[in-house]
Amino acid sequence: MAGNIKISIRNLYKIFGVDPKAALEHVLSGTSKADLLKEHRHVLGLKDINVDMREGQITVIMGLSGSGKSTLIRHLNRLIEPTAGEVWVDGEEVLAYDEARLRKLRREVMSMVFQKFALLPHRTVAENSGTTLKVRGVAKRIYLGEASKWLDRVGLHGYGDHYPHQLSGGMQQRVGIARALTSNSPIMLMDEAFSALDPLIRTDMQDLLLELQTELRKTIVFITHDLDEALKLADRLVILKDGYVVQQGEPQHILLNPNDPYIEDFVSDINRARVLRVRSIMIPLNDGGIPPGAHGEVSFDDTLESIIARSGGDTSHTYVVMRDGMAVGKLEMTSLVKALVPRVASESGARNY
């Protein structure tokens, strides 16, 4: 699961305003985002970001609106230039690229999916989907062929000759995804790609993305403000607040060990039984012996919800955790129940800011 590091962001700062370099000095000497805005009229977009993204994984960047998610993702393909810092892709420093090299990166290495779809209204669905190849000078016959292959793949078979305005929002975003896939780039950037869709359609799209991902194994950077979506998709979760990284790591780990009231607030509202998995709370077996008195076997990747259903609510049960046919740990219902209670309950004041 742990691939090579594909994208690496180092000490990235972004300040919006007339003289970002001067404002950077203030930030480095400890001025806060609010003070920077009030006293120096500059907006602190990103502050000292250090994130590694691994090949073949979905890295989800989560944060409330205004926390700098869009700003961060736009640094990867340099739609926004940083004030300071480095962005490495495949071991190359993207900020050192000249215009031609940058264009090559955008055409062949990264493709992007947008919140508002951003399709060309005057082009058909197939032409839209083929745009990413067309810009490289690929012949029309070939890019239309590729486009229709990917349109089929995202469930839009037969819609190639329609215009975007004839499709629903969910279908338009499928075109957006097909367009990104047609470019055949190893990295996909998705900026709140599903946020504009209705909840049911959003779930469909998440399933579609996961299904494509099991097959394509792309490096995906996915942005969202929705924790449920983040937990569903993320191999790795990065949480942003006011432009800095509050916590990053394995989603289950963050859920169980939030290191900031901001995150506790986020995680206090979700259905933990559905999100947490056995592997996160089991006690590993060191000697390999099967514990006595177990009430059955459960799988390493089962959700707690399914275990509760199995136990019928009896908190005295203990289970053996199996992975690939081997016993790897034991699960006590008492620790399961404890894990279901957030460290800080939502009523007890995490909402104070």
Next chain:
Amino acid sequence: MATYDFVFDGLGLRDWCDAGKTGEGLVSMADLLAKTGVIEESTIWNLPFPSLDQLNEACDSVAQSRDVTKGVEDGFLAAKDALRFVLDPLTQPLSWFLDGALLAFEAAPWWLMFPVLMAIVYYSSKSARLVVFVTICLAFLAFVDHYDHAMQTLAIIFVCALLCVLFGVPIGIAMSRSDRLQRMTIPVLDMLQTLPPFVYLIPLIFLFSVTEPKLYGIAIILYAIVPVIRLTDLGIRLVDKDVIEAADSFGMTDRQKLFGVQIPLALPNIMAGVNQTIMMSLAMVVIASLVSAPGLGVLVLRGIRNLELGVGLVSGLGIVLLAIILDRVTKAALDRVNAAQKH
């Protein structure tokens, strides 16, 4: 004697004023009146504004207003030859285009012209009803023997509107890309649009001879080019920022972006500009008949000059019909573009 004597006396400029005295060559009306004994009593109620003429009465060294008009005229005449030297060859092709188009539109027999126009209308509007309507209007004009004049008017509009688009769209694009250029161009456009059309004709008449077609060609183009420039600029600036960002993210070059995204998405606005440009060309071609532009305007002018009410009214109706035709056809084309890219 004069009202403002005290100013110059007060400032100690009397000697300077007297130095400007040129004897009694020109006599002002006030002096004459004074000589005939009509003395105007000066009170606060008839205090004249300290205009050039009033100050000149008090001090001969101050210029009179007629010197100013004379100065402007002299300046213009002095610059005229240099301007002509540059502008004449530059604008000469316009005369050729206009002459050529007039010749072609007149030479083409009506039975050829009708199907061609019908085809153009159908191609741009894809509406059979509009084709029928246009044909009826043209047939009516031909029936009352206004066909030739109508064709002359159309020929001039054709050339001028085409040139407006040819120059206006690139200017609009350049404006949309540079805020500085936009800031510099907008006052010029405002001026072109607010000046009454008669005002531009004056310098043009002095620059070019009245018998040359380019005289009215330039007048029409200057007047009608404004909307297409403005709306091209606006249209490109209004293109959805998200789509532009997407285009950038896929690595489009500026050229690919301009022709593949910005112009197509700005097309509804550009077409609206073209529609206005054509309508303004029509308005101006009528006025330009004062400076020898042929067409329906000549008949209107004859109606006014000779008080031939019938001639004026019928040719006026002809202009209205042409206006309706041009407006309907361009609007239909615009609607088609709009329908193709609604969001």
